[in-house]
Amino acid sequence: MDATNIYPELAKHRKDARNLCNIYIRIDYQRRHIGVEKIGHKISIDDWDAKTKRVKKSVPNSGLINSIIDSKIIKHNNFVLRRQAFGQPITKAVLEAYIKSNSAFENFYEFARNVIETKKLKDGQPYAPDTKRRYNDEIKRMMQFSTELHFN
Numbered sequence: 001m002d003a004t005n006i007y008p009e010l011a012k013h014r015k016d017a018r019n020l021c022n023i024y025i026r027i028d029y030q031r032r033h034i035g036v037e038k039i040g041h042k043i044s045i046d047d048w049d050a051k052t053k054r055v056k057k058s059v060p061n062s063g064l065i066n067s068i069i070d071s072k073i074i075k076h077n078n079f080v081l082r083r084q085a086f087g088q089p090i091t092k093a094v095l096e097a098y099i100k101s102n103s104a105f106e107n108f109y110e111f112a113r114n115v116i117e118t119k120k121l122k123d124g125q126p127y128a129p130d131t132k133r134r135y136n137d138e139i140k141r142m143m144q145f146s147t148e149l150h151f152n
Helices: 062-085 092-101 108-118 129-143
Strands: 004-015 021-029 032-043
Touching (some): 021 062, 021 092, 032 062, 032 092
Antiparallel strands (some): 021 032
């Protein structure tokens, strides 16, 4: 099993004029740093709990910021787990490309699922639940051949 670690980190070495630091989601592969993603929030060094790697509860909107951190970690973990589940390789190059793309859609299947969930018909209504289920079933069938089918 590939050793991929995804965790939050406070960029203490990069303070702005107000003495605030960015919060990053760091991705390591086989104990080597691959890349980071900013979550878009800055806090003081004193507001960061290094032990739990979370924003302290005394900070306004700490629950929101911690939820954003959790959702980003889950998104990245899902990318890794999905690749493992379908027997696709996880390498340094794959992770770097994923971080650089800055997109949750690393392949056609995720893009298609997003379209199915968010597309509105001409009358402004989303797809019916049965239609979504049928389309998702077709995507699952296509994913069985993901090593042979390549979409650009």
